[in-house]
Amino acid sequence: MKVTIDINQDELDILTELANKQGITATTALRKAIATEKYLLEEREAETTILLQKKNGEVKEVIWR
Numbered sequence: 499m500k501v502t503i504d505i506n507q508d509e510l511d512i513l514t515e516l517a518n519k520q521g522i523t524a525t526t527a528l529r530k531a532i533a534t535e536k537y538l539l540e541e542r543e544a545e546t547t548i549l550l551q552k553k554n555g556e557v558k559e560v561i562w563r
């Protein structure tokens with residue numbers, strides 16, 4: 499299925515950057531972003547606490563708005 503979306507230039511630049519950094523197409527980067535958003539939403543709905551840990555051991559909680 500082919501879909502057309504409206505995004506602004508900043509969003510397109512971010513999508514392109516995500517694709518380039520991973521060595522993938524913009525389409526694949528968009529698919530991955532959608533899958534990630536779906537996963538995070540499901541975890542939020544399950545009231546899961548999501549933590550990020552830096553290499554130096556610092557831990558931060560992801561706060562959703």
